[in-house]
Amino acid sequence: xxxxxxxxxxxxxxxxxxxxxxxxxxxxxxxxxxxxxxxxxxxxxxxxxxxxxxxxxxxxxxxxxxxxxxxxxxxxxxxxxxxxxxxxxxxxxxxxxxxxxxxxxxxxxxxxxxxxxxxxxxxxxxxxxxxxxxxxxxxxxxxxxxxxxxxxxxxxxxxxxxxxxxxxxxxxxxxxxxxxxxxxxxxxxxxxxxxxxxxxxxxxxxxxxxxxxxxxxxxxxxxxxxxxxxxxxxxxxxxxxxxxxxxxxxxxxxxxxxxxxxxxxxxxxxxxxxxxxxxxxxxxxxxxxxxxxxxxxxxxxxxxxxxxxxxxxxxxxxxxxxxxxxxxxxxxxxxxxxxxxxxxxxxxxxxxxxxxxxxxxxxxxxxxxxxxxxxxxxxxxxxxxxxxxxxxxxxxxxxxxxxxxxxxxxxxxxxxxxxxxxxxxxxxxx
Amino acid sequence: xxxxxxxxxxxxxxxxxxxxxxxxxxxxxxxxxxxxxxxxxxxxxxxxxxxxxxxxxxxxxxxxxxxxxxxxxxxxxxxxxxxxxxxxxxxxxxxxxxxxxxxxxxxxxxxxxxxxxxxxxxxxxxxxxxxxxxxxxxxxxxxxxxxxxxxxxxxxxxxxxxxxxxxxxxxxxxxxxxxxxxxxxxxxxxxxxxxxxxxxxxxxxxxxxxxxxxxxxxxxxxxxxxxxxxxxxxxxxxxxxxxxxxxxxxxxxxxxxxxxxxxxxxxxxxxxxxxxxxxxxxxxxxxxxxxxxxxxxxxxxxxxxxxxxxxxxxxxxxxxxxxxxxxxxxxxxxxxxxxxxxxxxxxxxxxxxxxxxxxxxxxxxxxxxxxxxxxxxxxxxxxxxxxxxxxxxxxxxxxxxxxxxxxxxxxxxxxxxxxxxxxxxxxxxx
Numbered sequence: 001x002x003x004x005x006x007x008x009x010x011x012x013x014x015x016x017x018x019x020x021x022x023x024x025x026x027x028x029x030x031x032x033x034x035x036x037x038x039x040x041x042x043x044x045x046x047x048x049x050x051x052x053x054x055x056x057x058x059x060x061x062x063x064x065x066x067x068x069x070x071x072x073x074x075x076x077x078x079x080x081x082x083x084x085x086x087x088x089x090x091x092x093x094x095x096x097x098x099x100x101x102x103x104x105x106x107x108x109x110x111x112x113x114x115x116x117x118x119x120x121x122x123x124x125x126x127x128x129x130x131x132x133x134x135x136x137x138x139x140x141x142x143x144x145x146x147x148x149x150x151x152x153x154x155x156x157x158x159x160x161x162x163x164x165x166x167x168x169x170x171x172x173x174x175x176x177x178x179x180x181x182x183x184x185x186x187x188x189x190x191x192x193x194x195x196x197x198x199x200x201x202x203x204x205x206x207x208x209x210x211x212x213x214x215x216x217x218x219x220x221x222x223x224x225x226x227x228x229x230x231x232x233x234x235x236x237x238x239x240x241x242x243x244x245x246x247x248x249x250x251x252x253x254x255x256x257x258x259x260x261x262x263x264x265x266x267x268x269x270x271x272x273x274x275x276x277x278x279x280x281x282x283x284x285x286x287x288x289x290x291x292x293x294x295x296x297x298x299x300x301x302x303x304x305x306x307x308x309x310x311x312x313x314x315x316x317x318x319x320x321x322x323x324x325x326x327x328x329x330x331x332x333x334x335x336x337x338x339x340x341x342x343x344x345x346x347x348x349x350x351x352x353x354x355x356x357x358x359x360x361x362x363x364x365x366x367x368x369x370x371x372x373x374x375x376x377x378x379x380x381x382x383x384x385x386x387x388x389x390x391x392x393x394x395x396x397x398x399x400x401x402x403x404x405x406x407x408x409x410x411x412x413x414x415x416x417x418x419x420x421x422x423x424x425x426x427x428x429x430x
Numbered sequence: 431x432x433x434x435x436x437x438x439x440x441x442x443x444x445x446x447x448x449x450x451x452x453x454x455x456x457x458x459x460x461x462x463x464x465x466x467x468x469x470x471x472x473x474x475x476x477x478x479x480x481x482x483x484x485x486x487x488x489x490x491x492x493x494x495x496x497x498x499x500x501x502x503x504x505x506x507x508x509x510x511x512x513x514x515x516x517x518x519x520x521x522x523x524x525x526x527x528x529x530x531x532x533x534x535x536x537x538x539x540x541x542x543x544x545x546x547x548x549x550x551x552x553x554x555x556x557x558x559x560x561x562x563x564x565x566x567x568x569x570x571x572x573x574x575x576x577x578x579x580x581x582x583x584x585x586x587x588x589x590x591x592x593x594x595x596x597x598x599x600x601x602x603x604x605x606x607x608x609x610x611x612x613x614x615x616x617x618x619x620x621x622x623x624x625x626x627x628x629x630x631x632x633x634x635x636x637x638x639x640x641x642x643x644x645x646x647x648x649x650x651x652x653x654x655x656x657x658x659x660x661x662x663x664x665x666x667x668x669x670x671x672x673x674x675x676x677x678x679x680x681x682x683x684x685x686x687x688x689x690x691x692x693x694x695x696x697x698x699x700x701x702x703x704x705x706x707x708x709x710x711x712x713x714x715x716x717x718x719x720x721x722x723x724x725x726x727x728x729x730x731x732x733x734x735x736x737x738x739x740x741x742x743x744x745x746x747x748x749x750x751x752x753x754x755x756x757x758x759x760x761x762x763x764x765x766x767x768x769x770x771x772x773x774x775x776x777x778x779x780x781x782x783x784x785x786x787x788x789x790x791x792x793x794x795x796x797x798x799x800x801x802x803x804x805x806x807x808x809x810x811x812x813x814x815x816x817x818x819x820x821x822x823x824x825x826x827x828x829x830x831x832x833x834x835x836x837x838x839x840x841x842x843x844x845x846x847x848x849x850x851x852x853x854x855x856x857x858x859x860x
Contacts, residue, residue: 040845041573041577041843041844041845042843042844042845055490058488058489058490058491058842059488059489059842059844059846060485060488060842060843060844061488063844065621065843065844067618067621067622068621068843071619071620071621072620077623077624078621079580079581080574080577080580080581081581097581099581132844132846133846133847136846143471144510147471147510150509150510151509151510151511151527151529188497189501190501190502191495191497191498191501191508192497193507194507395829396826396829396830399826399829400826412488412489412490413471413472413490413495413498414471414472414489414490414493414495414562415470415471415472416489416562416563416566417563417847
């Protein structure tokens with residue numbers, strides 16, 4: 001990985017999410033040698049990740065191999081690996097496999113992870129949703145809960161297996177709770193002999209005063225009513241104070257529940273700490289106007305890891321369109337830098353806010369133009385399918401959705417995993 | 431799970447593969463209470479499992495939840511669980527979770543597992559392919575080998591990462607080797623910067639004199655030539671004598687290879703041993719003409735676990751059509767038994783033999799009518815897609831195939847797993 005003075009400058013991009021990938025693609029014609037480093041071999045369309053967790057889509061439906069996306073961009077090398085620390089002065093990044101990558105420019109776009117607000121012990125009981133592996137783990141957990149309830153002889157135990165809680169009333173929590181209620185009420189209908197899946201309790205728990213706090217209050221109310229119509233019990237204004245193997249505590253009330261899903265907190269990637277620059281409360285890097293790091297003009301941060309203040313509005317939100325815009329802006333900053341031109345400040349272009357709730361229900365807020373219900377859902381579906389990378393994925397995803405909504409079925413209800421690596425599969429039937 | 435004399439007799443079916451599921455469905459109208467027990471929640475279309483392993487299909491494309499398939503058959507209860515031993519006299523089956531299921535009639539259809547011919551230590555280095563978890567494990571291993579080769583600085587190490595061996599020249603071995611060569615030659619084209627995936631060595635190793643030994647010699651020759659055209663090196667007549675972390679030994683030659691796949695031996699499910707009846711060399715139960723177990727007329731065995739001799743031909747092969755026929759025959763035997771009629775002997779109806787080799791190549795033998803090449807491949811495709819359970823799967827599978835063959839791409843090239851259960855996903859990018 002040595003860089004001789006004659007070769008073009010080396011840009012290292014950490015993270016093949018929206019920010020990293022969009023920056024990389026925008027630099028296709030620039031005189032740079034680019035290395036794109038990611039822990040996984042694929043770019044993930046994260047806005048539909050909850051659909052993999054709830055068995056509506058297969059993992060490959062919403063992911064594409066980074067190598068494949070970038071195969072024709074000859075100035076890029078994709079590398080599978082995990083960065084563990086960054087030395088911005090020595091311009092080196094250490095990887096988990098012991099190797100070291102040098103760089104002339106660095107774009108750190110490694111995203112966010114779950115935050116348990118100082119209760120890391122909750123992680124084992126309330127998994128979150130960030131990667132495809134998380135989604136398959138969650139799918140397994142949700143589907144197995146109904147299986148355990150069916151096999152269970154003790155009524156109290158059975159009730160606990162049929163008690164689901166989603167912690168966090170943001171878009172992910174709302175999507176998960178709405179879809180989970182749909183599965184219990186419709187998808188699993190007629191499939192069990194000892195339990196009635198429709199009797200499952202699906203609770204959405206939000207410590208703040210309302211769900212979808214980033215939306216206008218009117219749409220929060222609509223979302224709550226749509227959730228309740230789907231069969232979700234919405235609890236706001238009371239924080240979760242404990243989560244263990246048997247259930248969770250909401251204020252003073254202990255609720256037996258075998259399945260708790262975490263959709264409450266995101267924290268920036270721990271990699272940011274190794275930069276040695278001030279971070280905000282959520283662990284994000286407060287970047288300069290051109291998205292470079294204070295004191296290290298050759299290091300940029302984009303995506304969920306960047307804390308960008310705006311003079312004329314709230315901070316830039318951690319959503320896919322913002323990450324793409326930041327990625328493209330870093331590319332523009334770098335091009336300007338290489339050409340000796342001054343850098344421009346990043347300006348976030350807000351296209352509006354949309355969240356889906358469940359079968360045929362969503363809310364949309366585009367600069368004060370508000371929609372909810374079926375029409376909002378069609379708007380949401382069109383926007384998301386349109387932005388899915390790659391023609392094939394889009395078509396298959398559309399078909400899977402059409403099928404799921406037409407038939408109330410979810411095609412991917414296959415429990416995977418649970419076998420330890422290297423262990424032979426034994427007497428797996430048929 | 432108690433059975434009072436007033437209720438209908440209880441049939442316990444172990445295994446939701448072709449034999450168990452076809453028997454269960456054929457008993458929809460019989461006065462029986464049926465429990466279908468399986469370790470996984472889905473029926474698997476095993477003939478296409480190699481496509482999941484080689485990233486052509488998603489796991490849910492070839493699987494359907496057993497509960498969903500049987501939701502309208504009211505005399506069936508599906509139970510997720512693993513049988514560990516059978517007491518045919520006490521009419522009880524013990525499960526891994528400690529519970530015990532009683533039965534009046536038992537159908538044991540728990541299938542086959544990998545056999546390493548007394549070399550169980552090879553299992554860790556040469557995984558086999560029986561379940562969806564096996565397939566995802568294999569997919570991960572195959573795709574990661576190219577990643578490791580790309581990241582590797584040492585030429586000898588790199589060569590070992592690009593050296594693949596498939597042990598066993600039966601249909602599964604031939605399919606895997608052919609598809610692997612296709613991936614190396616075509617799918618990964620242009621995606622790597624340091625290695626040429628087309629330089630990978632893909633070797634199919636068969637101890638016997640020819641591949642596809644169950645086919646006429648003429649078709650074995652055709653298959654070999656088609657494999658070689660796809661870039662597979664075919665070695666016959668020499669046994670593998672060792673497999674370790676660094677490679678395998680073929681006769682006297684040690685070949686460094688990081689990826690060895692086991693497609694050589696299948697052995698019957700260990701559950702058969704607990705029956706206490708004589709087993710054949712492969713661990714299968716030699717059944718009576720009506721597929722019941724000698725000395726235990728209320729216990730039946732069907733599918734890969736049953737050794738059925740034929741007066742007028744070779745033993746019944748371990749293929750899907752045979753398993754379905756056996757399943758239906760057990761249902762007929764039971765119906766006769768319940769009606770007080772005599773049982774009829776099982777007669778295998780041989781529809782012919784087909785095997786696919788890779789892109790547009792296959793061999794077909796239907797009662798002496800022989801086909802090979804493109805036409806055989808279309809025949810094979812039509813037969814397999816037609817038999818896939820469920821309309822939705824069939825359509826999606828067809829689309830995925832059309833896309834894969836049109837574009838040389840494989841849609842499911844997503845590396846999953848590798849994260850231990852309960853471990854948070856950390857700084858998963860994007």
